[in-house]
Amino acid sequence: MRKIALNVKQFALPCPRVGSIETHSGYGNAPTSGQEIHQSVQRQRLRENPKYEAEKKLSYSFLSGPYEFVVSGRADGFVAEPAMIEEIKSAFDVEELQRKMRFEPDHPYVWQLRTYGYIHYKETGVVPKLNLHLVSSRNFKSHTLSIDLDIESYEFWLGLRLKELLEETKVKEKLFKKRVAMAEEMTFPFSSPRRGQKELVQTITDSFSGGEALLVQAPTGLGKTAGILYPSLKESLSRGQKVVYVTPKNSQHQVAEEAVEKIQEQGCKVRSLTITAKSKMCLKNEPLCNPKYCEFAKDYYAKVATHDLVNKMSRLRSLNSEKLKKMGEEFEVCPFELSVEAIEQADVVIGDYNYVFAPRSLVGRLALPLLEPDQKANLVIDEAHNLPSRSQDYFSPTLSTLQFNILEKDFVKLPAQYALQAHSLTARARRLIQSYGTDGVSKIIKVEFEPILDLEKDIRDLTTDYLDSDVEILSQDPILRLMNLWTDFTASIQFAGEEFFQTYQRQNHHEMIKITCCDASEHLKLAYDEFKNVVAFSATLKPFRYYQELLGFDEDAKQVEFQSPFEKENRKLLIIPQISTKFSDRHQSAGKIAETIQRISSVKPGNYIALFPSFEFMRMAQDKLVLPQFKLLVQEREMKQSQIQEYLEELKAAKEPTILFGVQGGVFSEGVDFPGDMLIGAFIVGPALPSFDFEREQIRSYYERRYGKDHAFNYAYVYPAMAKAIQSAGRVIRSESDRGVIVMLDSRFLQNSYFETMPEGWFETSPQELVSRQILQDVKLFWEAHGA
Structure with a gap:
């Protein structure tokens, strides 16, 4: 009997799927904020009840066919006597989340909590009380909802879910075996390798077998894309896994796509997926994932399940934005989210740096192992000399009077009532920035959290009213740009450590407050941990010590330089x-x-x-x-x-x-x-x-x-x-x-x-x-x- 490890989030999903694409859909990546809120609630609970346990580990094995599904997770809160299990969820608009939970009994959050309760019941014979504790990230106001656990109803759902998992696992096993077979048959896509290319392939192969991270400087003309992708893919497929290939720009995907095509031309039936920026794939004027605004977000998960779209995509040899947009239009679903659904079935995933390294990345989906939990995908980083500065930018947001000047020019396109409100908010934002620079001198500051949060609430309220109205959402809509600008900054205030500092700056008559990340290497390391092997390459990675340190590579990472193959x-x-x-x-x-x-x-x-x-x-x-x-x-x-x-x-x-x-x-x-x-x-x-x-x-x-x-x-x-x-x-x-x-x-x-x-x-x-x-x-x- 084969053991399959699943966390509660992966396991506890409605059958059949329901729900729309939105912040608290319960699917995909969890909202990034809220860890401090969880810990604050847990400390308060512990003061009130010494028997309270935070992060209680719960695990149970469910048998289905030839598989043993080992489901485990950590409940946010647990009390043994009388039995109580609690899950904590935070949201900016906690009232909206409360309404959502009350009217959606099949929400994934609810099934997660029920699953913890059922595991406790199976282990003790006691049905625990289940509480869903909702907390506002704005003012810490909270609501506690009692969730029912009817054992008979849960076991009916469990039967449906295990049947689903049985079929999904059979598909995964088939894919696993197919990948291993492909690795054995793969041949280098060029009959006559360029000078140095053969040595490059061998270097990658040796490095991966030794478990070493690798920095490669290789000049133009060596054929480094194929020379690195081929051995990376061959090694990954031999373990039944995939390769994730990232570049600094969408425009650079083509080189990797062409290398995959060359491998396919040799008879290797690898499937490739190119993830394109959401803004370029969106079928609306603005990439706003809100079911009230976007019909492609509304009931997305039900549509994907009803039309069996994951399997439809798995039959295509390569997936790009054009094919995904066509499918999105046909079935009225979001093309970008379809590309995320297709990740597991792809053997090579090509995308931008931000999908692996940004604060709100897809790294959890990209690096998810297939069947074997101790095996992970390989990561290839193209044009790696760009990654230190790009990753620092991910953690360095700015609020500036120049940004508001540009936004205000576009407010004239809005209906008068919204233009007036938006102007009032940017005027407040400008005064807030200027309050840090009464002497007009650039300096280190400490950004006060409360005024930023208060303005965010009012900007969110305006955005909500705006979206609920009959106003047509514009391309590059100024209200949404204001919202995104402010929430990005608010989310970044939590970043701490010696590598961060906050400044007031005055440049060319414009003022700004900025959070600056000097060094993102610690954040990059966390991303590398999600992968089995990592290779970073470029024509410019010297001096190696500098890139090794700012890329977050360990001291024992291997460094190799290849000379130009040309005379x-x-x-x-x-x-x-x-x-x-x-x-x-x-x-x-x-x-x-x-x-x-x-x-x-x-x-x-x-x-x-x-x-x-x-x-x-x-x-x-x-x-x-x-x-x-x-x-x-x-x-x-x-x-x-x-x-x-x-x-x-x-x-x-x-x-x-x-x-x-x-x-x-x-x-x-x-x-x-x-x-x-x-x-x-x-x-x-x-x-x-x-x-x-x-x-x-x-x-x-x-x-x-x-x-x-x-x-x-x-x-x-x-x-x-x-x-x-x-x-x-x-x-x-x-x-x-x-x-x-x-x-x-x-x-x-x-x-x-x-x-x-x-x-x-x-x-x-x-x-x-x-x-x-x-x-x-x-x-x-x-x-x-x-x-x-």
Whole structure:
């Protein structure tokens, strides 16, 4: 008899499914807030009754067919004599939750509590009293509901639920065996691996067999996506599990999807699922999961069960947003939630970082083991140099007068009554921010919780009235944006620890209060614990120590660097130290930079990219540029995907020589391929150091305390800047047939803390080798050597 472990939340579900998508649906991930409230209630109960037990573990085995379902969990509160079991649930609007519980006897919260009661009954023969204690997270007002436990009714439900579990487990066993068989048959998707690719595959295989986390620096052209995904998937499938592959942007999913397609073309029937941002999949104007507003959220769980949609999705080889949206429209269900339902059946799940690492992530669903509780999925982190800053941003919300100015411009689209109320709320929000900066000086503060909470209540009340009215919800609706902005900040006030600080800041006549996370490594570690093996890779992960620490990898994590598979002669690397790009020198240097771009690009007309530290500096050089034989394309601060694609198509057509001006870290400097003649040269205009301001200096001080004085400046400024610079340089040589020049302008590229980040193979012993005494002559000779 096979044992299947389930927690009470997984087990105690209505049969058949009922309910809509909303905060307290009882399905999926539990609301993230409320732990402190639980603990506060438990401490109060213990003071009132010394016999009260918090987090009482309860477990029972249910037999069905060839399986033993071991159901366990921890009841929030327990008293033995007289028998009482309590579950605590918190909500901002506790009155609404109370009404919901009274009128929904089949709610998952109710079945969870009944299950704890039934387990106690089976162990003792005593039917306990069951209390559902509801607490407001706003004012701690509470209600206690008594939940009935009729043994005969429960056992009727139990029979239905065990029958469901029996069928679900048979499907899981079939999937488990299929995965193991696929692993045995899998072959590498390319008959002739690129130079270094075979060694990369072996490195991943050896690391996973040894249980080591892995940091891999591998350059463009090595085929690192396939070289890492293939062994990660093969190992995971051999254990009956899946691979979760995450990227910093939705736009970078395509590379992983293409690697999966190559594996499928070899006859391996792996199923892939790409999870796209909810906002892009939503079939309404706004992704508001409220059954009063959204017909695709209303009765979602019943519709999925009635139409057997999980099984329908499992028959498709690959699932993407288009297929899921089509199914959503056909059956009037939420496409994004359908993608979450499909996770278990997928062998490869591709998605954004936030689905694993953000405060409200899907990591619980993504990492859920199939059948074997001690076996977990593998995690692959693409472009991992982005993860430290991205994860810090997840925990660093801002409230600013600029945000309210932008919102207020859109309030004119609202009916007058709501526009007036919204203006009143943003005026209060502005006064609240300004109260922290009476002297107008940036400083460390302690944000008071109560005023933030009071405003949140009023914003929630306005939002509720707004949604209950007949007003059409707008795309980018300002009321909902205000609500989301405020609740995100409110949820983040709970974050504590030396890695967090709170500030008042004044910049360009705008004021803000901000919670800043200097280091999210401890939060990242919690996510890694959900997976069996973790591999992080990028073309820029040096110095390894910096990334190892800020990514939250253990000291024994393995670090490997691979060299470019392309001949060094295919590229011409130059450092021009005579030009300074320091902030104080930019006005003086702009003309010299423009002249350098003009003269070098004129040696061989074609497509070039010049990437700057900022838009302001880019405009300075643009004003000085005189290159009439070239077309000039300029990146804008806000660019639609259609405009980005238009620029790329122009470069691809190569009808006339073109120079693209952009910024480092922007849409054209990372995650974009420029193969062949799309790009024959890049100008990297200085390292794009973060702004030297009050907040960044506080971050530097934290790094000094945590990692040492010698590392603080590099951690706060140099290494993040060099990751952008090296990524920018990597746009030029993308295949063995590419040829190009890479020109780096600034003397700082010759300093140790800067050049230690450079990939192996850029120079032999010193970056001085890249400094030329006859720049134009060297460039001319390079192109002549390549038949230009």
